[in-house]
Every structure is written in C-alpha cells, then in structure tokens.
Amino acid sequence: MGAKTIAVLPLVGALYSTAAMADEGGASVWLPGQFASFASVPGDPGFSLEALFYFRKASATAGTSFSRGGGLLLGYDTTEQYLFLTPSYTFAEPVLNGQLWLGVTFSAGRADTSVWGVLTGPRGNAFSAAGSDSAAGISDLYPMASLKWQTGSHNVMTYIMASAPVGIYDPNRWAGVGMGHWAIDWGMGYTYMPVSPFEFSVTAGFTYNFINPTTKYQSGMDAHIDVGTSWSFSDSFYVGAAGYFFSQVSPDTGIGATLGDFRSRVAGAGPQVGWTLQLGRLATDFNVRGYKEFAAQNRPEGWNVYFTVSLSRLRRSGDKAP
DSSP: HHHHHHHHHHHHHHHHHHHOHHHHHHHHOOTTTTOOOTTOOOOOOOOEEEEEEEEEEEEEEEEETTTTTTTEEEEEEEEEEEEEEEEEOSSSSOOOEEEEEEEEEEEEEEEEEEEEEEETTTSSSSSEEEEEEEEEEEEEBBEEEEEEEEETTTTEEEEEOOOOOOOOOTTTOOOOSSOOOEEEEEEEEEEEEEESSEEEEEEEEEEEEOOOTTOOOEHHHHHHHEEEEEEETTEEEEEEEEEEEEEEOOOOOEOOOOOOSOEEEEEEEEEEEEEEEETTTEEEEEEEEEEEEEEEEOOEEEEEEEEEEEEOOOOOOTSSSO
16 A cells, blocks of 8 residues: 555544434434334234344545645445334233334444545645445344324324444444444324225324443434325235335534534435235234435435334233233
C-alpha cells in the first residue's frame, strides 16, 4: 500500500461521522416495519412461537468540495441478516378488560460493512482507499408486553418493549450486531377490521436510548409509525401494502456527538402477502413484506425484506376465550 493511499484512509474512516450516521452508527433499536397488518387484533390464548428472518441492504454517500478545486467523496454500504425468535404467552383471563401478551425476542445476525473514499486534487489527481468489516453472532435481547382490546370492528393495543445489550458489540469496528446500550420503547396501535375483507392497521411509538457506557454517547429519542393494509381473498390468504416512517426527534448527546443537531430519518413502503395453514393442532401463519426506503437523512437508505412464520395452538371449542 502506497503512502498516498495510507493518507486517504483516515478520510475513509471519517465517513462514520460525516455520511449519514446519526443514532451512533446509523442503526436504531426499533426495527422500522416490524409491525404491519393485524397488529392490534387479539390472538388465541396460550403459548406461541414466532420466527422472523430480516434482510436489509443499504448505502449512503457524502461529499464536499474544496475552495481551490477538488473534493472528497465518501461511501458506506451495509448488508444485514438477522433471525429473531419470539416465544410468547397470551393470557386467557382478562387484564384491565384486555388481553395480556408477554414475550421475549432472542436474536442473532450477521452484518457486512464496507467504506470507501476518493480524494480529488485541484489538477484532477485522485487518491482512493477502501475498507470492509464483518461481524456475526448473538444480538440483543428484547422483552415485550402488550394489552389489546376489541370492540366490534375496532381493535386497540398498547405495548412496551426493552432492549438489553447482551449482543456482540465493539465500538472500534465498522460492523456489529449489538447496540451496546439499553433502550425502552413504548407505543399504541389501532386496527380497523370490519366484516368486509378490508383491514387497516397503524402503530406508533417512541424509543428512549440510554447512554452507551462504553462510548459515553447517547442517541436521541426516536419516533416511528408502522402501517399496514390488506384485503383477504379467503380466511387463509391476503395481500396488501405496508409502510413506515422513522424520525429521530431529539439530537444525540455525550462524548463524540460533535456534529450538532444531527438527527436521522427514513421512510419505506412496499407490498405484503400472507397465508395460513393448519398443521395438526397448530395454526401456522406466514407473512412476507418488502420495503423500498426513501427520504433518508443521516441514515443509510436501501431496501429490506421481512419473512415471518408464527406457530400457535388452535383453540378447541370448549376452551375459554379471553
């Protein structure tokens, strides 16, 4: 590696603080789009298991020009693959006249990250450098509770979720599968599901990020809205659309937060399809949805796919309803 290339490497590393990296690395505890259709509809009581495979590919670029010619162009690319497993229990006895659900999400994943930079001189001379990093292993833990109420076609939900930093985390690496700090998220949801095949759901919430004890950095508070709508062609098959909007509503603070009011934002939208199978005494629900992101600010932008499989015990005719 030549001396000119070595001189550019610090500029490539500067991408982490220059090109769309609010929320301490451009990632958030809340996964935009994790709620979609039927989010607030009560389920059958008893134990259930949900498996979610999540794939995301995103990128960001930033550049600046010099007053005497030339400039600096930086790029960042990331590919993420996660598996989330959520065992849960839905209570049959009402709690506050609603249905109580408790669950905890275990996660593991892999992240591949690459950065590059091109420095152009006033006479057209260009120097470039690139680097990459990969990380794989256990990610963070997410306990969650929700209460759901149903009145006719109207379904309402309130929830609270925590993020426990038990995953692999190294602040000196570009790639990582853990967040490195505690967080708490809470919100409410509503699903309109009349007798007709049409359904519409919206879920909104806030995330409070605690200070990262390793870096002394604290990400700002985040707000998010997930929506989903569907049309059921039968009791076991539906198609529709889903979307989300994510916005950081307060600035990052602490050591390292030197870029001022550096808030992140992104939106996404795309199609979804779902179907249900009965395997013995198990109800098996499948859902696939994809999002194309847009309007990103201080955050990588790309596309992502959710594939969800939910297993729950079918209720017998004599079982007590919630």
